[in-house]
Amino acid sequence: MTQTQDPNQRTRIERYDPASIEPRWQARWEELGTYRTDLTKPRDRYYLLTMYPYPSGDLHIGHWYIVTPTDALARFRRMHGLNVFLPIGFDAFGLPAENAAIRNNINPRDWTMSNIENMRRQFRTMGATFDWDSEVVTADPEYYRWNQWFFLQFLKAGLAYRAKSAVDWCPNDGTLAREQVEGTDRRCWRCGAKVEKRELDQWYLRVTKYADELLDFSEIHFPDPVRIMQTNWIGRSEGGEITFETAASGHHAGGEELRVFTTRPDTLFGATFMVLAPEHPLVSALTAPERRAEVTAYVARAEAQTEIERLSTEREKTGVALGADAVNPVNGERIPIFVADYVLGGYGTGAIMAVPAHDERDFEFAQRFSLPIRRVVAPAGEEDVDLAGAAYVAHSEHEVLVNSGAYTGLPADEGGRRIVADLEARGKGKAAVTYRLRDWLISRQRYWGTPIPIIYCDTHGAVPVPEEDLPVRLPDTVDYRSSGVNPLTRDETFLNVPCPIGGEPARRETDTMDTFVDSSWYWYRYLSPHHDDAPFDGDVVEGWTPVEQYTGGAEHAVMHLLYAREWTKMMRDIGLVQQNEPWRRVFNQGQILGADGERMSKSRGNVQDPDDLVKKYGADTVRLFLMFMGPWDQGGPWSPTGIGGVHRFLNRVWALTLDPHYREPGDPEAGTLPDGQDETAARAAIRAAAHRTLRDATADYEAFHFNTMVAKLMELSNALFRYRGSPVAGGAEWDEAVRLLLLMLAPAAPHIAEELWSRRLTAAGETWRSIHAERWPEVDQSAVAESTREVPVQVNGKVRDRVVVPANADAAAIERAVLASARIQQVLAGRTPERIIQAGGGRLVNLVVRD
């Protein structure tokens, strides 16, 4: 097989050889420092941020998919005269390094750093305009010391606290992540042991404080789905908190308060039982002796379930009666108390009043356990209609209360408000709001993360490490002993320290921080990565942030994008920044999946390496292909099918630029003008095509529609190809079209554009100037304008003809032209149109006729 075929061997020019062009320009750009941003000058700033990668080892095609269109945007903005800052770094802490370390007995830091070294090298082959002077590596003590510093400030400000929380625990490997728990019987991925729950003291950030503020998106532009997902994640519910009391029984004195949260206080008279979460603190006290065995077993089973399983509405409801009753505060009725796993301990008060007539879950439960179902809300006028075997949950304006004592007959909403107000007067209830959002648990029982700067002293309790002692460094030597248990818990030199207050022997916190902490502020650090008396230089940060545009994978739509917003608000509240939001605009691309349609990962073995493609076609082709494949926000399974077409396009641009006069021997019409076109018309057609392409491609760049942008450049090159070798090829209009084509191509395929640009300059005897420093061209509206246009004509919605009218024809003129069409008269067959609809100002005409 011959490898050195020349696609242009018949032409008189040298062939397009990306392998020789790309490294040369990459070296040149670096040498000139083109992409180092002067951060002292925030004028015309454009901070473009892309999500930094986890250093898993190799850059795969997914990294290219995230980065290269972002780089095209950076170059596009620079061509608009903006001072663009495009930094990059590495999200260097996390589980995979520990897994590699345990498996292969290597140091997580060595593993991570050598991966970073490799990825830096691979990044350079993209031709991306990263400012490497600003690089940040989160595993560097220079970075993570500020995580510790932030934590101490948040602690001082009352934004951090310690509380108990359950983790999935393996007796051999310690705390497990969700992905490390396998199978429906929940076993440890490493050793197969049965996973249990264990309650640990852990650190939280009080982000629920910001729940309402986080629902305000007025200063941040998210794609609609992200805004909706975050809103649902925060999950604000308004309703009432109602206090029930336990009734006295043989085993229980009664009088304990059971507080419930409900969004439907209007249905209080329909409460026919109560349900406690298995985690509820009163479960044990309320359980009757004869029920204890069953309740204990049920609570244990519930612990083994994931929250996702417990919340499934499809699963059959389970639960156990405690053998105790509660008293409904509104009517004194005694109702039985159950424990059931569909009620969660962490939401609301961990207890609900169950109203089976008006809640589907309660309805199912009531049916299962043959509990009474009492309807208390009905559409006005249908008070007597029977419940047809289902819960009536619809909520509309025109409902009234029924079976609700003194409140019967009131509109439901008003009745609910009155019930709450009356209960409040008796100290038995109040209006309340709850959120699905929980405080941020940042403790991780792992080695490879930021150590939490706390020292535990028997005398003084949890003592913050003094700021001047930061960073608390991770020890460099680490002994995993083939186990997932955090090795810091066995590292005596790390553990043993004197108490900062009294000097007594004390022990360090061994938990480290969630890596979402690292990723919650890294773009501020990029602006002054070596600043060493604060996390960042405040002046530079105020000059350059909020980030203008953030790009990254849609899989981060909620967690990362929400944690970072929370972090920014916490920083603001301790006086570090002025801004409310970290970024102005966010765009989420879709995810590139492996060829098997699954998420790319080393363990699945479906990771796609771009290096071979880059070697074969060049970085420009790979970049352009990734943009051309489909809409950027969509992603999808990876397939290199079709990359040859993009490469062919670049070859055609090459040929158009360097050899306009060549006549293709394979084209019978080569060198001629299209039928019916004279030279003047041909020149006008070339200009029109070029400027229309400029108009449309510019809009596509702005909207991140890179796939159609590339398609439009292809169309322009196809149009020019038609004129190649003809009398108008190489003329002024041709030359302008090629110039525009190269400028439009420059952000996406920077090397070939630079190469062809420099050759044009040389040919014209001008001094070299980078195409990437050129200004984005202006559309010449006069070139784009058309004198006539074609109007599709439908009869009953089916296109039957097209008529050509002057571009400025009015509605009456269009109608005359339409009715004058012989074809249309034939289709009408003597019938008179009942209606004539001109859509979009005469862009299309539809004649409606009756048969």
Place this chain on the structure above:
RNA sequence: GCCGGGGUGGCGAAACGGCAAACGCGAUGGUCUCAAACACCAUUGAGGGCAACCUCUUGAGGGUUCGAUUCCCUCCCCCGGCACCA
């Protein structure tokens, strides 16, 4: 299960409620070549017709509309997220 996104030719896809399938791949035929590759030109949703043209077609089924890939309802399938993967 819940929240969000998607489903259009053989394939990747395009289409402010207004000409479905732009652009590209693949395929077929051709030009060039001793030949092949490369390159170039043409055709290419399905069905019918000698043709002009006609009929059908955007996951399935309903609805709104003069007109629906686009809006609404029900359902099916795929992808992302669900708080210790990042």
